[in-house]
Amino acid sequence: MADLHSILDRFANGTLSLSDAEKEISLHAIEKIGDIAKLDINREMRKGMPEIVFTGNKEFKDIIRIALAAIRNNGQVVVSRIRKNEVSKVATALRRKNMIVELGRNSTTLLASDKSFGRKMITGASIGIMAAGTSDIGVAEEARLVAKAMGCAAVASYDIGIAGMHRLFPALKEMMSQQVGAIVVVAGMEGALASVVASMVDVPVIGVPTSVGYGFGGNGIAALASMLQSCTLGLAVMNIDNGVGAGAYAATIARRTAKRN
Numbered sequence: 001m002a003d004l005h006s007i008l009d010r011f012a013n014g015t016l017s018l019s020d021a022e023k024e025i026s027l028h029a030i031e032k033i034g035d036i037a038k039l040d041i042n043r044e045m046r047k048g049m050p051e052i053v054f055t056g057n058k059e060f061k062d063i064i065r066i067a068l069a070a071i072r073n074n075g076q077v078v079v080s081r082i083r084k085n086e087v088s089k090v091a092t093a094l095r096r097k098n099m100i101v102e103l104g105r106n107s108t109t110l111l112a113s114d115k116s117f118g119r120k121m122i123t124g125a126s127i128g129i130m131a132a133g134t135s136d137i138g139v140a141e142e143a144r145l146v147a148k149a150m151g152c153a154a155v156a157s158y159d160i161g162i163a164g165m166h167r168l169f170p171a172l173k174e175m176m177s178q179q180v181g182a183i184v185v186v187a188g189m190e191g192a193l194a195s196v197v198a199s200m201v202d203v204p205v206i207g208v209p210t211s212v213g214y215g216f217g218g219n220g221i222a223a224l225a226s227m228l229q230s231c232t233l234g235l236a237v238m239n240i241d242n243g244v245g246a247g248a249y250a251a252t253i254a255r256r257t258a259k260r261n
Contacts, residue, residue: 007021008021039051039066039069039070039073044074048150048151048251048252048255049146049149049150049248049252050070050074050076050077050078050146050149050150051070051073051074051077051078052077052078052079052080052146052244053066053067053070053077053078053079053080054080054081055079055080055081055082055083055090056081060086060089060090060093063079063082063090064090064093064094067079067090067094067112068094068097068099071099071112071113071114071117072114075113075114075116075117075119076111076112076113076114076117076119076149077111077112077113078109078110078111078112078145078146078149078244079109079110079111079112080108080109080142080244081108081109082108082109082110083108084108087103087108087110090110091103091110094110094112098114098115099112099113099114099115100112100113100114100115100117102145102148104138104141104142104144104145105137105138105141106134106137106138106141107137107138107139107141107142107145108138109138109141109142109145109243109244110145111145111148111149119148119149119151120151121151121152121153122151122152122254122255122258123258124179124257124258125151125152125153125181125251125254125255125257125258126152126153126154126155126178126179126180126181126254127143127147127152127153127154127155127180127181127182127183127184127247127250127251127253127254128154128155128156128157128171128175128178128180128182128183128184129143129144129147129154129155129156129157129183129184129186129250130156130157130158130160130168130171130183130184130185130186130193130197131156131157131158131159131160131186131187132159132160132161132162132185132186132187132188132189132191132193133159133161133163133187133188133189133212134158134159135188135210135212136158136186136187136188136210136212137158137159138243139186139208139210139241139242139243140156140158140184140186140208140243141243142243142244142246142247143184143186143208143243143244143246143247143250144156144247145247146243146244146247146248146251147247147248147250147251147254150247150248150251150252150255151251151255152181152250152251152254152255155174155175155178155180157171157174157175160193161187161189161193162192162193162196165196168193168196168197172197172200172201176201176203180203180254181203181204181250181253181254181255181256181257181258182203182204182205182206182249182250182253182254183197183201183203183204183205183206183250184205184206184208184243184246184247184250185197185198185205185206185207185208186208186210186243186246187207187208187209187210187223188209188210188211188212188213188220188223189212189213189222189223190217190222190223190226191207191209191222191223191224191226191227192226194207194208194227194230194235194237195207195226195227195230195231195232195235196232198230198232198233198234198235199232201234202234203234204234204236204250204253205234205235205236206235206236206237206238206246206249206250207227207230207235207236207237207238208237208238208241208242208243208246209223209224209226209227209237209238209239209240209241210223210240210241211240211241219240220240220241221240223240224237224239224240236249
């Protein structure tokens with residue numbers, strides 16, 4: 001770390017507070033993994049978010065190498081969008097290294113941690129997660145795993161889309177009774193569930209359009225356009241299939257809400 005000495009020197013002579021010293025050190029903490037990756041190893045200290053390894057276009061051996069390095073530094077890692085034919089292979093490889101692995105349901109994302117890692121769940125920090133249809137569960141599970149890595153509990157309810165809207169109300173009642181800080185709504189087709197939920201609650205709603213659909217507006221385009229064009233206030237919208245981003249955003253809100261209570 002090139003300027004660690006100057007940071008510590010300013011802290012020692014009283015011109016830099018402890019909290020500011022921690023922030024400056026975390027800004028410069030990077031670990032190189034050969035010539036393929038540079039890990040932001042203090043992201044969790046700086047932002048409360050874990051290292052997330054997006055596996056697209058990465059070789060299997062590099063995925064494992066990067067994931068293990070992240071766990072060595074921070075105790076946990078989220079590995080996202082693993083190729084379907086390699087999900088079990090990645091999970092097995094990490095378990096053979098004595099890691100605890102939680103696979104997302106119907107998902108290609110997993111959360112891995114060292115057995116000695118004590119994840120701190122933040123008291124009062126929770127989010128709601130809804131999936132309109134069973135085809136949307138994989139993206140919803142991405143959000144759940146990221147939120148869990150950030151110390152937030154999740155109240156999840158799946159297959160409650162507007163094709164049978166009466167299914168929504170018990171789930172919504174449970175989430176509000178548990179005082180969730182935000183609700184992630186994952187929906188494909190026309191993506192209407194996000195607008196409906198946002199019209200009924202007093203907490204932030206994060207809509208995630210999915211690439212579930214067909215014909216005109218397929219591959220998530222109609223759902224994205226519908227959510228962006230919503231007339232309901234209090235709705236933020238992620239990119240298509242971005243469960244990781246939704247989980248991180250919702251958990252950030254919930255963590256802040258928990259701190260104030």
